[in-house]
Amino acid sequence: QQQVKQSPQSLIVQKGGISIINCAYENTAFDYFPWYQQFPGKGPALLIAIRPDVSEKKEGRFTISFNKSAKQFSLHIMDSQPGDSATYFCAARYSGAGSYQLTFGKGTKLSVIP
Amino acid sequence: KAGVTQTPRYLIKTRGQQVTLSCSPISGHRSVSWYQQTPGQGLQFLFEYFSETQRNKGNFPGRFSGRQFSNSRSEMNVSTLELGDSALYLCASSSAGGSIEQYFGPGTRLTVT
Numbered sequence: 551q552q553q554v555k556q557s558p559q560s561l562i563v564q565k566g567g568i569s570i571i572n573c574a575y576e577n578t579a580f581d582y583f584p585w586y587q588q589f590p591g592k593g594p595a596l597l598i599a600i601r602p603d604v605s606e607k608k609e610g611r612f613t614i615s616f617n618k619s620a621k622q623f624s625l626h627i628m629d630s631q632p633g634d635s636a637t638y639f640c641a642a643r644y645s646g647a648g649s650y651q652l653t654f655g656k657g658t659k660l661s662v663i664p
Numbered sequence: 665k666a667g668v669t670q671t672p673r674y675l676i677k678t679r680g681q682q683v684t685l686s687c688s689p690i691s692g693h694r695s696v697s698w699y700q701q702t703p704g705q706g707l708q709f710l711f712e713y714f715s716e717t718q719r720n721k722g723n724f725p726g727r728f729s730g731r732q733f734s735n736s737r738s739e740m741n742v743s744t745l746e747l748g749d750s751a752l753y754l755c756a757s758s759s760a761g762g763s764i765e766q767y768f769g770p771g772t773r774l775t776v777t
Contacts (some may be wrong), residue, residue, distance in 0.1 A: 584670045
């Protein structure tokens, strides 16, 4: 119930292409869905986040698409650049009885080749 | 504004020992959360502190504990270390708590031998 399933595990995209990472969840008590980017040797950095009452959010080249009925959300990276090569994590926040907890997907290692 | 800082960055300990990790949140942030990151399990939530009170706790044994001080700095302690405790321990701070807009530190890499 607390799981967030992320796919693919790894992704290779040509420079200028679109990178798409998908996540699925089961628990309808999740109420906040952030994406994090992590470079080797660094902590994850918040990239973009969405709440379930919104179907899409765009910030620069990064877009989250959210499908509440299917319990799925995805990250699209437009015009992918070699500097985008990193590991991406989706997450979902559980809110219940005054308790909040982020559950993370297992991560997607993105490689953007020139 | 300075980011989240964690000390030490690297640590090697022996099984059975205990360890204390430190986290200084972004100035003005009152919430600190701790996570364990391993290749097999990914990022797992340990606990969250807000205004010196533990508000949330993940599914970890009692050997893992923490505290938060009045200046919002937080420490995490692991007693009776096991080989499986080898991981990157990440601290994240946020202004409002509740896991919204968390900013992570670089982590402490703990190796248990």
